[in-house]
Each structure stands twice: as C-alpha cells, then as structure tokens.
Amino acid sequence: MIYEFLYPLHTVFSSFNVFRYITFRTIFASITALLICLVLGRWFIEKLQKMQIDQQIREDGPQTHLVKKGTPTMGGMLILFAVTVSTILWANLSVVYIWLVLLVTVGFGLIGFLDDYRKLAVRNSRGVPGKIRLAAEIIIALFVGVVLYFKPGFSAQVTIPFFKTVLPNLGWGYILLCVFIIVGAANAVNLTDGLDGLATGPAGICFVTYLLFAYFAGNVKVAHYLQIPYVPGAGELSVFCGAFMGAALGFLWFNAHPAEIFMGDVGSLSMGGALGTVAIITKQEILLAIVGGVFVMETFSVIFQVGYFKLTGGKRIFRMAPIHHHFELKGWAEPKVIVRFWIISILLALLAISTLKLR
Ligand code: 57M
Helix, strand or coil: CHHHHHHHHHHCCHHHHHHHCHHHHHHHHHHHHHHHHHHHHHHHHHHHHHCCCECCCCCCCCHHHHHHCCCECCCHHHHHHHHHHHHHHHCCCCCHHHHHHHHHHHHHHHHHHHHHHHHHHCCCCCCCCHHHHHHHHHHHHHHHHHHHHHCCCCCCECCCCCCCCCCCECCCHHHHHHHHHHHHHHHHHHHHCCCCCCCHHHHHHHHHHHHHHHHHHHCHHHHHHHCCCCCCCCCHHHHHHHHHHHHHHHHHHHHCCCCCCCCHHHHHHHHHHHHHHHHHHCCCCCCHHHHCHHHHHHHHHHHHHHHHHHHCCCCCCCCCCCHHHHHHHCCCCHHHHHHHHHHHHHHHHHHHHHCCCCC
C-alpha cells in the first residue's frame, strides 16, 4: 500500500524513490511484523488467558509436558495479523503472487483456527475431522495450482536441486505437485510444532532462505547469472518472506522456552502452507525438502513409526514419534532438542543456498 501511495510521490519528494526498492521494503516489512508481535504480544497473551484459550496437554505424552498445562494457545492469530498487515503495507499489491500467498496464509490459518476452536469449545475433542480438514486444504492448494498453471509466463517445469539442465515439464501434473507441496508443508510444520519454538525457529530460517531465492528469481540479471528460472514479480515475495520472518521472530520472543504461548494449528498450518506456496512460486519447489529438512525429518519419523507399529503389531522404531519426543524421552532437556534442531535447520539452509553454485 505504501508502495502504491508513496512511491508515485517521488517526483515531488525524491527521497520517496526508496519505496521502489524491494530490499528496502523487505527490511521494513520484517521490522513492522516483528514490532507488531513484540508490542501486541503481552496484551494478546493476557487476552487469551482471560478467555481461557489454553492448551490441553495429552497425558500419554512425555511427563515433562504436564507443567505446560494452562499455556495459552492460538498465538498464530497474532502471527497472521502481523504478516498480513505488514505485507499489505509494504508489498506491491499489483503482483498476483502476493494475493495467492496471502490467500493460502489466511485460508490455512482459518482451517487451523476452526480446528483449534473446536478443540477448545468441546474439551478433549480432536478438532475438525481429519478428512474435512484435509479436503479444505486440498481445495485451497488446488486453486493456487490451477491459477499458477494457467498464468501466462509461469512454467510447469520443476527445478531439480544440483542439476542445472534437468527441468522436467510436468504439464497438468504440476497442479498435483502444488497440492502435494502446499498441503504437505502445512502438515509437516504442524507435526513439528510440539516443543517451544521448535517450529517457529526453523520456519523463520526457511523464510529467510526463500527471501533470498525470491529476490534472485525476480531479478532478471541475477536469475540469468545464477542460471535459475526467472519469475517476473517473484521478487515481491521477498517482502512477504521478510514479514513472515519478522513475525516468527517476534512470536519466538514469547514462544521461546519456557513458552508463554503456543501458536496452535492456526499458526502452524498457515506457516507451512505459506512456505510451500513461496517454494512453488520461486520455482524452487523440490529445494523445500532441503530447506525445510527438519520438517521432513519429523514427518518421516511419524510415517516410519506408524508403519512399523502396524507391520509389527506394536513395535516401535523411536521411543515416541514425532522424533523430538524420542530425544526428550532419551533424557535430553527440551531446550537442547530445540536448539540442536535449529542448528540442523541453519545447516540445511546453507546447503540449500549452496545449490546455486553446486550444480
Ligand atoms: C500436533 N502438537 C502438540 C499447540 C501447537 C499422527 C501423530 C503422530 C500426530 C501427532 C500430532 O498430533 N501432531 C500434531 C502436535 C501440542 O501442541 C499444540 O498443537 C499445536 C500445533 N499443531 O501450537 O497448540 C503439544 O505440543 C507441545 N508444544 C510445546 N511447545 C510449543 O511451542 O511444548 C507445542 C508447541 C502441546 C505442548 O505439549 O500440548 C502435540 O504433541 O499434541 N501426534 C503426536 O505427536 C503424538 N504422538 C504419538 O501418538 N506417537 C505414537 C505413534 C505410533 C503415532 C508413538 O510414537 O507411539 C504425541 N503427542 C503428544 N504427546 N502431545 C504423543 C504424546
């Protein structure tokens, strides 16, 4: 909005030229979202406490989690607010990608909100039935896939990390890939969100990484130099990624161990969905498996655990899935598991960035 209203005034005030630059707007989008979370965080936590929006703690989980009883949840609403306001303020709203990514963020947030709300309104309920939740997620992701597929200039080719010249064109299969990535990312982040800051930290790291990829993909010179697909308009997603990174940091201020607030499904689903969408639009779809490797690892730990459990009639690979519970039950202190997963996440982000040259 600032871009639309203030940049045209650069003919009168030459300093307003600065609003043209994606780098400048990305920095200020990050700061805006960060400050919104920091300033409103305490008030928001108190509001949730007054409304008794607090987390039910499962009794079959690690016993160390029982002290978390009463922690307010649904903090993802604050993240959503910060990201949306900041993106609308700082991004160029004539770029359709911004609206697509906001649609997924808010749409997946709404699904998560209804799920959280049902769990709270009907205590001990399992929330929105899994099939309905999945169907709603697929519908939103399908819409995004179809819009992108038919968008002139947007290619159905997939970038394969480490291979410069291998760019398979999936045709309409690209739409299915979009659905798989967006829905998969949303649920992977959701599964990971089981320790203080465990999802927030790596998600912030993923958004910084994709902030760079969006900037590179949207700049014709840099894209050609790096030999990555050029996506006109994708640079604006840097502003969005900056906003999400800022919101994640601002939320982490309160979500850091010992957490004063959890994000709830409203936060985890929207964060993951947004990440998947950004990966698709920047045409670094498969790279998300590396950048978001922590989320992938958590998801596979559940798939393997459940599969093995069923095959063997009750035997387990891990002490408990998702894998963060395994380390907790091995006796690692919660902050140790969290910080080590962050370190892995940073390492994976660096590896992902290195694919720009390692090809
Ligand atoms: C939700 N959420 C937390 C909070 C957060 C298929 C199955 C493996 C699914 C999985 C599952 O339900 N995962 C998704 C994970 C919950 O947090 C809430 O949920 C939101 C995210 N969706 O924002 O609102 C609890 O996580 C802890 N937490 C923190 N700090 C945070 O910042 O400590 C969350 C955020 C909170 C809090 O304790 O209450 C969750 O775990 O419920 N299911 C599981 O993860 C279960 N695993 C399991 O049953 N494994 C089995 C196999 C055979 C499937 C096994 O290994 O034997 C575990 N979940 C829990 N306890 N809580 C089992 C033990």
